[in-house]
Amino acid sequence: MVTAINFLLARPAASLTQTAVQGLTSSAVTALIWPTPTLDTTGMWASGQPTRLTPQRAGYYSITVTAGFVPNATGARMAEICRNGSANIIKQVSVATSGSAFNTVIQVVAPMVYFNGTTDYVEAYVDQNSGTTPLNTVPAFTTFEARWESN
Incomplete structure (x- = not known):
């Protein structure tokens, strides 16, 4: 039996981290691919739809x-x-620094997004226009998280 206290202690949440680089084509918006989740309390991630x-x-x-x-x-x-493959919720862009020898890391947060609990889904997309193909992701810095906040 699920009680309110048990639900709040183990509310729906998922956390994913890339474990291998993903090559990104220049000027092509690409959905990030995720391996097995590090946390998935309610089965939000499925291997048949890894994005x-x-x-x-x-x-x-x-x-x-x-x-x-x-x-x-x-x-x-x-x-x-x-959300659902096309509805852009929020986007963040970062311009590369000339002569930079550092990774570029972008974090995007959508604090309150409604999902119907059956067919709605969320994906993370990236793009780069460096002219270099592929430009790789850095797995240790590439993560995706969802956490239930309220009804």
């Missing part, structure tokens, strides 16, 4: 994506959160 989280309980969720890109001093990097 998605599908909340199994209706309500408002906080969604966070962090995208890491290898060093490249040309162009811009973008990360965005989309």
Whole structure:
């Protein structure tokens, strides 16, 4: 039996981290691919659709994506959160620093997004226009999280 206290102690949540680089084509918006989740309390992630989280309980969720890109001093990097494949919820763009030898890391947070608990899903998309193909993600800095907040 699920009680209110048990539910709040183990509310729906998922956390994913890339374990291998993902090569990104220049000027092509790409959904990030996720391996087995590090946390998934209600089965939001499925191996048949490894780019998605599908909340199994209706309500408002906080969604966070962090995208890491290898060093490249040309162009811009973008990360965005989309619902149901097309509805852009929020986007963040970062311009590369000339001569930079550092990774570019972008974090995007959508604090209260409603999901119906059956068919709605969320994905993290990235883009880069460095002219370099592929420009790789940095797995240690590339994460995707969803957490139920309220009805």
